[in-house]
Amino acid sequence: MSTVVEVIDTAITAAEAYHRDDLAARLRQSRARALSGEVRVLVAGGFKQGKSRLVNALVGAPACPVADDTTPAKAITLRYADTAGPIGDDTGQIGLPSGILRGLTLVDSPVLEPADAILIVSDASAPYTQAELDLIDQARALAPIVVCVLSKVDLHPGWREVAERNQASTGLPVVPVSAELRWHAMATADAGVNDESGFPALTAVLRAELGAHRGTRRSAAYEVLAVTGDLTATMTGEVDGLRAEETEQLGIRWQQVLNDGITDLIADIDHDLRDRLRDVLKVAEAELDAVDPAKVGDDFAEWLRTRESRCTAETFEWMMTRARWLAGHVAEQFGDDHALPEIPDAGDLAVGDLELAAGEKFGVGQRLIVGMRGGYGGTLMIGMASTIVGVAMINPLSVGAGLLLGGKTVQEERKRLLQRRQAEAKASLRKHVDDLIFQAGKQSRDMLRGIQRTLRDHFVGHAEEVHRALVDAAAQRRTRIRDLNAELARVRDLERMARELVA
Template identity: 30%
Template sequence: MKEIPAEVARTREALDALLARLDPDAAARAAAPPPPRRPTVALVGAPGRGRAELLAALLGLDAAPDRDADGARRATRESVGPVPLLDELDLVVPPRAADPGTWPVDGATAALVLADAAAPLGTEELDALARAAARVDTVVLALTRTEAHRGWRTVLEADRALVAGHVPRLADAPWFPVSAALARRAAEASPEAAAALRRRSGLAALQRELHRLVARRRRMLAEANALRLLAGELDGVAARAEATRTALRAPAGEDLSRRRDELLAARSALRRDHHTRWRADLATARVAAADDLAARVRALGVAVRARIEDADRAGLAAVPRELAGEVEALAADVVGGLGARLRALVATTLAELVPAGELPALRVPDLGEPALVPAPRTRPAEDRLLVVAGASGGLGLSRLALLPLLAVPIAPAALGAALVPVSVGLGLGAAGWVARARRLAADRAHLRQWSVEALAEVRGDLERVLADALITTEREVTLALDAALEDRARDLDDALAAVRHAGADRAEADRTAARTAAEAREGRDRAEALLRRLAAWRDRVDVPVDMAEPHPRGAAAT
C-alpha cells in the first residue's frame, strides 16, 4: 500500500489541471488551504450545542481555554499542558462565521459536529453539515447533553436517518452520545461513582475515536480534504454543463425565437416587478403596523380613563405604575408583531430568488428598547387653590344650613350662643368633605390629562422605533434583493446566451457541454474512488490492537 500516497499526489495534480481547464473559477474555489502544523479537529455545530463545554470535558478541565485574538478557543499541548489527547493533535472551537448557515472548517484536518439530544437536526443544520462535509473529508458526529434527555436514543436514530438522506456519504459516519455534565460530576464523586459517571458520559470512546481517526492517520487526511474539495467542484461543473445541454435542446425555429423573446421580456421586467412588489408589500406592512399601534394605544387610553373615573385615592396613586407595565407589554406586542410581519415578508419576497438554506442569514434588525411612560408632573397651584376654595364654600354652606334656626322666636343672644358649636362643627365637616371631593376630582382631572399626554409620547416613541426598523429592513432587504436579482439576471443572460449560441451552432455547443460534463463526472468519480481506497487504507494501517473499539453504531445502543 506504499504506492497510495504517490497515487494520491498524482491524482490531485491531474484533477487540479482538469478543473482549471474546465472552469478556472471553480478551480480557485477548490484551492485547499495549507494543512495545519499539527492535526487539528474543529468542533462545529449550531449555536447552543455546547462546543466549549465539550472541549473542556474532552480535556478534563473545568473550563475551556480562553479565546485568542482570532476569536477561537485553541487547545494545544503548549497552551493546555499534559493532556494525553493533545499529544498528537490539537482541538479548536472556531469563531462563528458571518453566515450562520456556514460552519468554519477550512484548515481543519477533521470536523467534530455537535448535535443536541433535545430534538433531531433541523434543515439549517443539515445544510450546514452538507457544506462542511464538502470541504473536510473526515467527519465525526456527537450527540450532546444526553443526561438531560431520556429519549436521546430516538433522537440519535432520527439524526442518523436525516444525515444519511441529506449527506449520503456520511450515512456510516461514527456517532457518539456524550455528556459533559456527567464528566464534570465524576470529578466530584466517589471513585466507584466517578467510574460509572465517566462510562455514562461517553467521552472516553470519543477521545479514542479522535485519536484513531486523526492522530493515528494524520499522514493523508490533508490530501483527502483536498480531494474532497476537488470532487465537489467537479460535480458542480458537470451539473452546470448538463444545464447548458438542457437549454441547447430547446426546439429550434419559431420555438427558439419565442424562447428568446420570453427571456428578453423576463430580463427587462425582472428588477421592476420584484422591486415594485417589495415596495408595495413594505408599504402595506408600514400601514398595518401604524394602524395596529394606534388601535392599541386608543384602547389602552379608554381603559385607563375608565379606571381613573372609578378609582379612589389609593387606586389613583397606582395608575402610573400600572400604566407603565401595560405600556411595556403593549410595546413588546407591537414590536414583536412587526418583527414577525417583516420576517414573513422577507421570506415571501426572497423565496423565489434565494435558496431556502440561505434565508436564515437575512435577519430583521433589532427593534430597540420599548418606550417608557413619563412620570406624572406635580399638580399645579390652580388645583390647590381649587381645594381651598372648596373648603371656604363648605363653611358658607354651614351658615346657610343654620339660617332657618335663626328665625325661631327666642332670645337672639341665647340662640346665637347655642348655635356657635353647631355652626363650627357643620362648617368643618362640610369644608373637609368638599375639600376631599375637590382634591379627588382634581387628582382625577390631573391623571386624565397626564395619561393623554403620556400615551401620546409613548405612541410617538413607538412610531419612531417602528419607522427605524422599517427603514433598516428596507435597506438590508433591498440590498439582498438586488444581489439576488443580479444572480437571476446572470442566469437569464446565460440562458439567453445559450439560446443565441444554439441558433448559431447548437450541435457543436451540445457536444462541447457533453464533453465537459463527461470529463467532470469522470474526474469526480476518480476522486471519490480514491477517497474510498484511502479510507479503507487508513482503516487497515496504524491502528494498534489496544485501540480497537466496537463501531460507534453498535456502542450507541448500550
C-alpha cells in the first residue's frame, strides 16, 4: 500500500496536470502536515460563543484573549514547547508546555480553513441557528473530522435538551463542556469537578479520532478524495458535453426551419392581403352608397387604385421584412457567422382600373313618358270622382292631381335607377377586388417560393462546408473523449489509493 506522502504527491501531480493550482496548493499544505507529523485542530465558532475560553481551558493557560466585546483579528496557533511564550517573531504562534499539545496543534481562528479536525463551538443557550448549521456544512467540506462542542453548560440548565436537538440536526457527536468548571477543577485539583466539566470527554474524543497517525492518514485521504471528486466532476461534465454535441442533427434542423418558415409566411401574407383589401372593399361600398356611380366613376376609380396600391405595397414590404428575418433565423441554426444571400426587393403589383357599368340613361324623354304614365292615372281617378258632383272630368283639380302623381312617379323611377347603378357598381367592385386578391396572392407566393429556392441553394452549400468541419470536429471529440476516459481511470485509481489509506 502506498504511503501518505506518495498518494499526496500523485494527487499534486494530477492537479497540476489539469491546471488546478488551487487544488495543488491545498494538497501541498496537507503534504507539509503529513511530513511534520503535525495534527492540526481548528477551533471555530460564532461571536461570544466561548471559543477562546475553550482553547484556554484545554491547554490550561490564558493563551487567547477572551474579552466579551472582541473577536481575534487573526488566528492564534498553539504548539507544544518546553517554555511558554511566542514562537519566533510571529506573535500569532505561541508555545506552551501543555500535555494535550504533544503531537497536536490547536488553532483559535476567526475563519474556517482546512485542518485535520475542526471543533465547532456554540453555547448551550439555544439550538443551532441556520447560520451555525451552514458553518458546520462548510467545516465538513474542509476537514474529515468535525466535532460539535456545547459550551457554557454551567449557565444553562436546559443544555441536555439543546445537545439532543443539535445532535439530531447534524448527526455529529456533541460534547458538552464548561470552561469555568475546568478552571475550578485545575485550581482545586478536583478530579470529580474536572470530569463534570466535560473536558476529559472532549480530549478522549480527539485522541480517539486523531491518535496513532489515524488522523494524519484520514486527513490526507480526505484532501485527496476532495481533489479527485472535483477532477472527476470536471472531466465527466466535459465528456457529457462532447457526447451531446455528437447527437445534434444540424442538416435536418435548418431545413425544417426554412420549410416551416416559408409555409407560415405564405399563410400570413395571404391573410394580411385579404384583410387589408377587405377593409378597402368595406370603405368603397360605403362610398358608393352615398354617391351616384355614374357621376363619380373616374374619380372613384382613381381613389380605389391609390388605396389598393398602398395596401399591396405595405403587404409586400412586410413580406420582405419577414423573409429577411427568416434568412437570419435559418443562419442561426448553424451557430456561426457567415454572409446571407441577397434577397431582392418585391416589385410593384400592377393594379387595374375599376370599370363601372354605364347603367340605364334617364333623359328628358324618358322622364316625360314616365311622368305622363303616372299622371294619367291620377287625372283619370280624380276626374271620375268629379263627374259625380256634376263637374267635368278635365278640371283644374284633376289636372293638378295628375301633375302631382306624375312628378312622384318620376322621382321613384330616378331612385330605382340610382339603386340599380349602385348595386351594379358594388358587384363590379367585389369582382375587381377578388381578381386583385388572386393576382397579388399568386405574385406573393411566387416570390416566396423563389426566396425559398435562393435560401435553400445558399444554405445547402454552407451546410456541406459545415458538415466537413463537423466530421473533423467529431474525430477530435472522439479522441478527446478517449483521452478523458483514460484520465478518469487514473483519477479513480488515485481515489482508490486514498481510500486504502483509511481502510
